[in-house]
Amino acid sequence: MKQIKDKNFVPFIESVALQARIKELAQQVNKDYEGKNPLLIGVLNGSFMFIGDLFKSIDIECEVTFIRVSSYQNTESTGQVKQILGLKEDIKNRHVIIVEDIVDTGMTMQEVLGQLASQKPASIKILTLLYKPEALKVPLKVDYVCFEIEPKFVVGYGLDYDGFGRNLDAIYVLEEEK
Numbered sequence: 194m195k196q197i198k199d200k201n202f203v204p205f206i207e208s209v210a211l212q213a214r215i216k217e218l219a220q221q222v223n224k225d226y227e228g229k230n231p232l233l234i235g236v237l238n239g240s241f242m243f244i245g246d247l248f249k250s251i252d253i254e255c256e257v258t259f260i261r262v263s264s265y266q267n268t269e270s271t272g273q274v275k276q277i278l279g280l281k282e283d284i285k286n287r288h289v290i291i292v293e294d295i296v297d298t299g300m301t302m303q304e305v306l307g308q309l310a311s312q313k314p315a316s317i318k319i320l321t322l323l324y325k326p327e328a329l330k331v332p333l334k335v336d337y338v339c340f341e342i343e344p345k346f347v348v349g350y351g352l353d354y355d356g357f358g359r360n361l362d363a364i365y366v367l368e369e370e371k
């Protein structure tokens with residue numbers, strides 16, 4: 194069991210299982226993107242650990258970069274607008290793979306996908322470590338998934354609870370929800 198701030202988390206996906214599945218997914222990317230020089234775009238902060246391990250097992254020609262997504266209140270509407278920060282690469286005509294740690298409501302990915310797609314990449318796909326299909330609130334196609342999970346709060350391996358828990362080498366779930 195791990196205590197993070199006021200909450201207790203219990204083991205959910207162990208490190209060995211994570212690493213084995215990440216290697217499998219990397220093999221799939223190797224197969225699908227051979228000769229295409231894909232650009233992997235990691236969404237910070239959560240994806241840093243996952244993309245590090247994934248990238249080591251991708252052995253075709255490829256590149257990696259990172260973005261952050263900032264949320265701010267649009268003054269002209271009540272909705273949350275997310276802005277992509279930090280993308281310096283020209284993605285026009287590139288094969289882009291967006292790499293996430295988790296797709297939960299799907300709001301982040303919907304926004305990021307829309308904004309990147311408007312820059313006319315040759316192709317664009319979403320690759321995520323964790324996916325909560327039952328929590329999805331917007332229509333979204335998630336192309337590569339390591340693990341589909343129930344809609345429970347998880348931490349570890351890059352994912353945080355209030356900033357903490359990212360350094361755990363496995364995924365843990367809130368105790369009372371297991």
Ligand SMILES: O=P(O)(O)OC[C@H]1O[C@H](OP(=O)(O)OP(=O)(O)O)[C@H](O)[C@@H]1O
Pocket residue numbers: 236237238239240293294295296297298299300301302352353
């Ligand atoms: O599908 P959604 O409901 O939009 O949730 C998923 C997003 O939430 C988390 O990011 P967060 O904003 O917590 O930032 P972080 O990566 O820095 O932890 C996660 O890394 C995804 O980007």
Ligand code: HPA
Pocket residue numbers: 295297345346347348352353354
């Ligand atoms: O389950 C989660 N854990 C941590 N961060 C998250 N961001 C969206 N869903 C989650």
